[in-house]
Amino acid sequence: xxxxGFGSRDHQGVSARSAKNAIPPGxxxxxxxxxxxxxxxxxxxxxxxxxxxxxxxxxxxxxLRVTGEHRAGWRDHVLFAMAHGTGLRAHxxxxxxxxxxxxxxxxxxxxxxxxxxxxxxxxxxxxxEALLPEVLRAKLAxxxxxxxxEDESLDRAAPLFVSQRGTRLxxxxxxxxxxxxxxxxxxxxxxxxxxxRHSAI
Numbered sequence: 118x119x120x121x122g123f124g125s126r127d128h129q130g131v132s133a134r135s136a137k138n139a140i141p142p143g144x145x146x147x148x149x150x151x152x153x154x155x156x157x158x159x160x161x162x163x164x165x166x167x168x169x170x171x172x173x174x175x176x177x178x179x180x181l182r183v184t185g186e187h188r189a190g191w192r193d194h195v196l197f198a199m200a201h202g203t204g205l206r207a208h209x210x211x212x213x214x215x216x217x218x219x220x221x222x223x224x225x226x227x228x229x230x231x232x233x234x235x236x237x238x239x240x241x242x243x244x245x246e247a248l249l250p251e252v253l254r255a256k257l258a259x260x261x262x263x264x265x266x267e268d269e270s271l272d273r274a275a276p277l278f279v280s281q282r283g284t285r286l287x288x289x290x291x292x293x294x295x296x297x298x299x300x301x302x303x304x305x306x307x308x309x310x311x312x313x314r315h316s317a318i
Contacts, residue, residue, distance in 0.1 A: 170312050171312055172308060172312055176299075176302070176308070177201065177313075179302040179303060179304070180197055180298060180313075181194060181197065181198060181201075182302070183298060183301050183302045184197060184298055184302075191260065191263050192263070192279075193294050193295075194256070195256050195260045195278075196278060196291065197295070197298070197313060198252075198253055198256050199253060199257075200310065200313045201313050201314075202249075202250050202252070202253040203229070203248070203249065203253070204314050205231075205314070206311075207288040207291050207310055208233065209231055209233055210278065210291065211276075211278055211285060211286045211288055211291055212231075212232065212233035213229075213276070213277040213278065214273065214274055214275060214276060215264075215271055215272060215273055215274075215275045215276075215277050216272075217230065217231075217277065218249075218257055218277055219261060221273075223261060223271075225249065225254040225257045225261075226249065227249060228246045228247070228248055228249065229246060229248075230245075230246055231245045231247065260277075264279075278291075291310065292309075292310050295309075
């Protein structure tokens with residue numbers, strides 16, 4: 118079987134007329150990109166050619182400044198700092214438990230072992246880790262003190278990021294909070310939470 122997906126018998130069975138009308142090797146991608154026959158393929162090729170959209174440096178600083186100015190915004194400040202500092206996705210962030218980030222003595226771990234992450238779907242990933250920069254570890258230490266002051270559980274299995282109802286924060290709530298804070302930060306455009314992750318990559 119060749120890389121094209123045709124075996125030797127299939128290749129030998131191509132008629133002279135078919136061979137004459139066949140698209141030359143390597144021309145398929147360019148042909149698709151024109152969008153005349155395969156608009157969905159053309160859109161996909163164009164999407165992977167473009168560099169991921171990211172936040173500007175000014176937007177990053179404004180977001181972290183406005184969330185860090187008030188005690189009520191500290192949870193979201195740490196969330197956004199983690200997305201930017203580690204590149205974690207929304208569902209990976211909200212799935213974190215207290216014990217994933219802090220050891221039994223309450224110290225912030227240097228490496229974060231992810232229990233929930235985006236794998237290849239084939240069981241090839243035994244686990245993933247994220248390195249926590251020193252600046253981020255300092256913020257997480259403050260988050261632990263903040264959680265204690267808010268009477269939030271610090272049990273190992275307790276969610277790290279909690280909603281106002283006392284339940285685990287959802288990805289929908291996280292994205293809503295990001296939309297609210299970017300407006301307060303004075304963004305001149307609407308950006309997605311995923312763009313914050315791309316800013317870290």
